Amino acid sequence: MPAQKPEHEHTHQAVPSELALRTKALESLLVEKGLVDPAALDALVDAYENKIGPRNGARVVARAWVDPAFKARLIEDGGAAIAELGYAGAQGEHMVVVENSATVHNLVVCTLCSCYPWPVLGLPPVWYKSAAYRSRAVIDPRGVLAEFGLQLAEDVEVRVWDSTAEIRYLVLPERPAGTEHMTEEELAALVTRDAMIGVAKARAPEGAGR
Amino acid sequence: MNGIHDLGGMHGMGAICPEKNEPVFHEPWEGRVYAINRALAVWGKWNIDASRHGIERLPPADYLRMSYYEKWLARVVALLMEHGLITQEELASGRPAPGSPKLTPPLTGAAAAALAANRGNYMRPEAKAKARFKPGDRVRTRKLNPVGHTRLPRYARGREGVIARAHGIFVFPDSNAHFEGEQPQHLYSVRFAARELWGEQAPPRDSVYLDLWDSYLERA
Numbered sequence: 001m002p003a004q005k006p007e008h009e010h011t012h013q014a015v016p017s018e019l020a021l022r023t024k025a026l027e028s029l030l031v032e033k034g035l036v037d038p039a040a041l042d043a044l045v046d047a048y049e050n051k052i053g054p055r056n057g058a059r060v061v062a063r064a065w066v067d068p069a070f071k072a073r074l075i076e077d078g079g080a081a082i083a084e085l086g087y088a089g090a091q092g093e094h095m096v097v098v099e100n101s102a103t104v105h106n107l108v109v110c111t112l113c114s115c116y117p118w119p120v121l122g123l124p125p126v127w128y129k130s131a132a133y134r135s136r137a138v139i140d141p142r143g144v145l146a147e148f149g150l151q152l153a154e155d156v157e158v159r160v161w162d163s164t165a166e167i168r169y170l171v172l173p174e175r176p177a178g179t180e181h182m183t184e185e186e187l188a189a190l191v192t193r194d195a196m197i198g199v200a201k202a203r204a205p206e207g208a209g210r
Numbered sequence: 211m212n213g214i215h216d217l218g219g220m221h222g223m224g225a226i227c228p229e230k231n232e233p234v235f236h237e238p239w240e241g242r243v244y245a246i247n248r249a250l251a252v253w254g255k256w257n258i259d260a261s262r263h264g265i266e267r268l269p270p271a272d273y274l275r276m277s278y279y280e281k282w283l284a285r286v287v288a289l290l291m292e293h294g295l296i297t298q299e300e301l302a303s304g305r306p307a308p309g310s311p312k313l314t315p316p317l318t319g320a321a322a323a324a325l326a327a328n329r330g331n332y333m334r335p336e337a338k339a340k341a342r343f344k345p346g347d348r349v350r351t352r353k354l355n356p357v358g359h360t361r362l363p364r365y366a367r368g369r370e371g372v373i374a375r376a377h378g379i380f381v382f383p384d385s386n387a388h389f390e391g392e393q394p395q396h397l398y399s400v401r402f403a404a405r406e407l408w409g410e411q412a413p414p415r416d417s418v419y420l421d422l423w424d425s426y427l428e429r430a
Binding site for chain 2: 016017019020022023024025026027028029030032033034035036037039040041042043044045046047048049051052053089090093094096111112113114122123125126127129130131132133134135136137138139141142144147148154157158159160161162163164165166167194
């Protein structure tokens, strides 16, 4: 699982791209006209780069794994249970949590745009917003999962959730075997962003036979 | 609108290419474009549905060619001009028109940190409309082809499904996107068998769930 802090390993272009220049020109104009406060832009970028991301969702999942009463509340009213852990906000106002099991596998997509539960997963990765994923997830979910390395047995029922309204979906992955001794914090480290979108399972613990 | 954004079920879009250790923003300008979109929304000149429609209205070839935040940049410039917040001349010159008043941004730096955690609300329970359907009811989606914004994808029109869950009363995007009122109405989670949507080649027990407004549905 990557750390939530962005990695600035990629080389910045020596000459700003045309898009960087256009953005800079627009921001200057908006600031001069008093339409935006640059400090507000800084705060928003900082929030999504450093505070709001899939570690939040992982903590929700780990709590559900260790606390059956919390899990029951999470399935009953996702938003209220998630707010118990302090996560709420834009694009997480109406949360529904769908549970994976040995017989049911859930997968989340937004075929029409890029709807995604920001407070628990942060901003979506490029592949989630890509034409390839959005076009195929509904017509060929098993093919998509196979591309992510997840082969599902024929008797597992696949449920795809197309986020067409303001309801946002979070997949509750299955708790991996061999994790009975683990703490909530250790469990959270096994929960990846991809597992909460439904294109992967939660990671097996270190040393577990695969 | 039957636009290029309505991608569900299309073929030929290539392989899915996940990026290892992907940063939230690939370049600083992407973060600025994201934040400009969020900060300008606070003026209340447009709503989330109009904002989504702003991206759908991009020419199809541009939609497929542009990166995600490039589309957000094009969208916000279009909305700024349509709502009279900037002019073409100002955009070209990069300077406010002579004599134009300096405004006070509604979102300050201190408030922006909280904005990320602020809850919006698209529910309108005060509308108190009676739900036409309940979980278990069989419904059919209408064959609608509106030229404006809609959240009923082409692949799910004229299809039969079952109400899985009633979500309550929500703002209707098809009217709200065009500033024609919120027309609050019930929203339902509807389960469609994969075979109903895609035919016999689909696995028999698989399904697709969509969240659909009352106006999209009729009793089956």
